Amino acid sequence: MNIDQLIGGAKTIGISSHVRPDGDATGSSLAMYLYIKKNYPKVRVDVFLEKVLPELTFIEGSDIVNTEFKTDVKSYDLFIVVDCSKDRIGEAEKFFDAAKKTVNIDHHVSNTGTGDEVYIVPDASSACELVYDVLDKDRIDLDIAKAIYTGIVTDTGVFKYNNTSPKTLRVAAELISYGFDFGKLIDHVFYEKTYLQNQILGRALLESIMLMDGKCIVSVVSRQNMEFYGAESNDLDGIVNQLLLTVGVECAIFMYEIAPLEYKVSLRSSGIVNVEEVAKMLGGGGHVRAAGCIVNGTQHDVINNITKYIHRQLEG
Ligand SMILES: [Mn+2]
Known part of the structure; x- marks a missing residue:
């Protein structure tokens, strides 16, 4: 050119x-x-x-x-x-x-x-x-x-x-x-993060849970928490990447409520899990190591739904 x-x-x-x-x-x-x-x-x-x-x-x-x-x-x-x-x-x-x-x-x-x-x-x-x-x-x-x-x-x-x-x-x-x-x-x-972004990051890390013998980590930010901190969706950028930096974790799931019973889900993988495939199954997309989707249901249902696909890949 x-x-x-x-x-x-x-x-x-x-x-x-x-x-x-x-x-x-x-x-x-x-x-x-x-x-x-x-x-x-x-x-x-x-x-x-x-x-x-x-x-x-x-x-x-x-x-x-x-x-x-x-x-x-x-x-x-x-x-x-x-x-x-x-x-x-x-x-x-x-x-x-x-x-x-x-x-x-x-x-x-x-x-x-x-x-x-x-x-x-x-x-x-x-x-x-x-x-x-x-x-x-x-x-x-x-x-x-x-x-x-x-x-x-x-x-x-x-x-x-x-x-x-x-x-x-x-x-x-x-x-x-x-x-x-x-x-x-x-x-x-x-x-660099704002004080607010650091606070909500801290909260998300504090409340994260490990699944599948520590190969998968999940954290959820509720609407109440977003309102409490006055956080917008862009204040949550990067939380999922920090979750993935946990020793032993192959796959990180971060989700936040965008409407009642509707979650925006971000997925990250260190390489073994193809999170694009997982996101695609749920109507989303992305790349092998970074993908996302929007899933409806209770927090519990959404986590079960996603981890089912991740579990299959980790087993296979
Ligand atoms: Mn570009």
């Missing part, structure tokens, strides 16, 4: 990514934005994303993100979608459909490519890694490097998930050569 040729031929460019943008969606969108702003100052660029997460607002350009999805441009000369296919960009899809030329850069296996010019690499760690591939290395600056690094860090769980390749680390190495405090960045986007 010759991104410079595509950008060079445009006067107006729109950029978007998936709804509920994470570090990779935000980082890749803003890296592309900053690159165009820096190198093609005459081009009008709009970035359409839902609200930027508080821990990502340090990324340069996050203050210009158009969260209203309103524009006076009738038809963008170029519309770039990163980290998803065009059907996941929510309200921005109408701008994509109306654009004169479209580009899609993504790393999701499920994305077969939507756009005139596509760069889809399912093995890549992140959309950010792919954005780095297409950009001219001589025209990247510190802010662009930080935006790209952020997406790689969040999508790889700080270089830990198996989507991390030697190439991912080489890209990261080149990025840190721009000279920023990457330790601080990692803590800020990945490890």
Whole structure:
């Protein structure tokens, strides 16, 4: 993909990514934005994303993100979608459909490519890694490097998930050569929690129970507890990963009540259990080591239902 040729031929460019943008969606969108702003100052660029997460607002350009999805441009000369296919960009899809030329850069296996010019690499760690591939290395600056690094860090769980390749680390190495405090960045986007989040994490760990001779761990946060702490669903992110870090545990189940007798379930596996299969049986999906589903029933029924499938896999 010759991104410079595509950008060079445009006067107006729109950029978007998936709804509920994470570090990779935000980082890749803003890296592309900053690159165009820096190198093609005459081009009008709009970035359409839902609200930027508080821990990502340090990324340069996050203050210009158009969260209203309103524009006076009738038809963008170029519309770039990163980290998803065009059907996941929510309200921005109408701008994509109306654009004169479209580009899609993504790393999701499920994305077969939507756009005139596509760069889809399912093995890549992140959309950010792919954005780095297409950009001219001589025209990247510190802010662009930080935006790209952020997406790689969040999508790889700080270089830990198996989507991390030697190439991912080489890209990261080149990025840190721009000279920023990457330790601080990692803590800020990945490890830091609010006091409230730490409290509810503590509660979930305290009330967790071990099943199947300690191979499986379960914890539930009730609606009463969420209300007591004033927690939103995003305050519960990461609890399931912490549960999985218990010695001997192969599979972690974390669930919270989204409505009476309805639970949002997150599953994590250290590798032996295929939690995607478990989630699929219950109408959900995900990956081998990380999956989720929504299950109806009493807390007891839901746990029984899920552990039945996990037990089968551990026995087999
Ligand atoms: Mn991604």
